[in-house]
Amino acid sequence: MPPAPTPTYFQLAMSPVPSTTKPLPHNPKTPKPLLRLELRDLSLDGVHTFLSCIDATSALQQCIETIFRVLYSPQCHVPTTRSVTLILRSMPGVAYTTGISIDDDHKEIHLSTDYIHGIAKDRKMEEIMGVLQHEMVHCFQFNALGTAPGGLIEGIADFVRLKAGLSPPHWKREGGGDWDAGYQHTAYFLEYLDKVCGEGTVVRCNEMLRHEKYEENKFWKDCCGKSVKQLWAEYNEMLDRGKKKGNGGNRREEKMKKANLLLAEAVRLQQEAAKLITEAQEERDLVENGDGHGVQSKQDETTIAGDKQ
Numbered sequence: 001m002p003p004a005p006t007p008t009y010f011q012l013a014m015s016p017v018p019s020t021t022k023p024l025p026h027n028p029k030t031p032k033p034l035l036r037l038e039l040r041d042l043s044l045d046g047v048h049t050f051l052s053c054i055d056a057t058s059a060l061q062q063c064i065e066t067i068f069r070v071l072y073s074p075q076c077h078v079p080t081t082r083s084v085t086l087i088l089r090s091m092p093g094v095a096y097t098t099g100i101s102i103d104d105d106h107k108e109i110h111l112s113t114d115y116i117h118g119i120a121k122d123r124k125m126e127e128i129m130g131v132l133q134h135e136m137v138h139c140f141q142f143n144a145l146g147t148a149p150g151g152l153i154e155g156i157a158d159f160v161r162l163k164a165g166l167s168p169p170h171w172k173r174e175g176g177g178d179w180d181a182g183y184q185h186t187a188y189f190l191e192y193l194d195k196v197c198g199e200g201t202v203v204r205c206n207e208m209l210r211h212e213k214y215e216e217n218k219f220w221k222d223c224c225g226k227s228v229k230q231l232w233a234e235y236n237e238m239l240d241r242g243k244k245k246g247n248g249g250n251r252r253e254e255k256m257k258k259a260n261l262l263l264a265e266a267v268r269l270q271q272e273a274a275k276l277i278t279e280a281q282e283e284r285d286l287v288e289n290g291d292g293h294g295v296q297s298k299q300d301e302t303t304i305a306g307d308k309q
């Protein structure tokens with residue numbers, strides 16, 4: 001006889017407990033898609049780390065709030081993303097985002113538990129949130145109908161991460177290479193454009209990527225009034241000037257260090273001289289007061305003896 005199927009056992013609900021936690025501040029323009037968390041294997045170390053560092057119930061919506069603060073203005077069109085599922089699983093690499101093939105409005109973020117497990121202990125929370133922030137941007141950014149350079153898309157994602165205060169310590173502004181090399185390389189360039197071409201430049205970039213195919217010359221002329229090559233050259237010049245200033249600063253610092261050492265040495269010599277003067281004065285006082293008679297006699301005797309020779 002085949003075993004009987006497992007019946008459904010219900011647990012009785014407890015009487016509701018009033019919530020003591022305050023709801024997160026919510027921007028009315030910010031979408032609230034359905035958010036899910038999928039843990040493929042609870043035994044993985046990375047899963048344990050994730051659950052102990054991150055408040056999964058609020059982290060994803062928090063990332064969306066940041067995106068709509070940094071990358072959208074009230075005049076912008078809102079993407080149609082309807083759900084985001086964060087999937088924690090063992091896999092190589094860090095993370096990636098994809099749309100479900102039958103409906104691209106449903107996104108999946110795949111995050112590697114192996115990567116989470118390998119993050120330095122004191123960086124775990126910030127790094128996980130940084131990666132989530134980056135991937136969540138991919139769920140809510142425009143890409144010129146798939147024609148935008150990958151480096152620009154990755155740069156915008158890291159620009160939001162940068163603005164969220166989640167940049168890792170190894171990130172730095174650096175020129176050279178191509179403007180669209182992506183990630184923080186492009187993110188810092190976009191941050192510069194936001195300063196020199198006016199705040200909201202990156203918001204404008206994202207909005208311009210909404211419905212038109214990407215055409216480099218037109219795109220950057222419309223967005224910043226110059227070609228991206230020119231903007232990139234100006235950014236590199238600015239970085240070079242900063243470097244030179246930094247080198248000049250180093251030279252000045254060296255000189256000040258040397259001067260301080262000399263001053264310290266001068267103070268030491270002054271103290272030594274003052275000590276010798278005090279000793280000499282004390283000896284003179286002893287002699288003048290007669291207490292140093294023996295010394296004087298000895299000196300006199302020596303002098304006399306010397307005279308005899």
Ligand SMILES: [Zn+2]
Nearest residue numbers: 134138154157
């Ligand atoms: Zn990315």
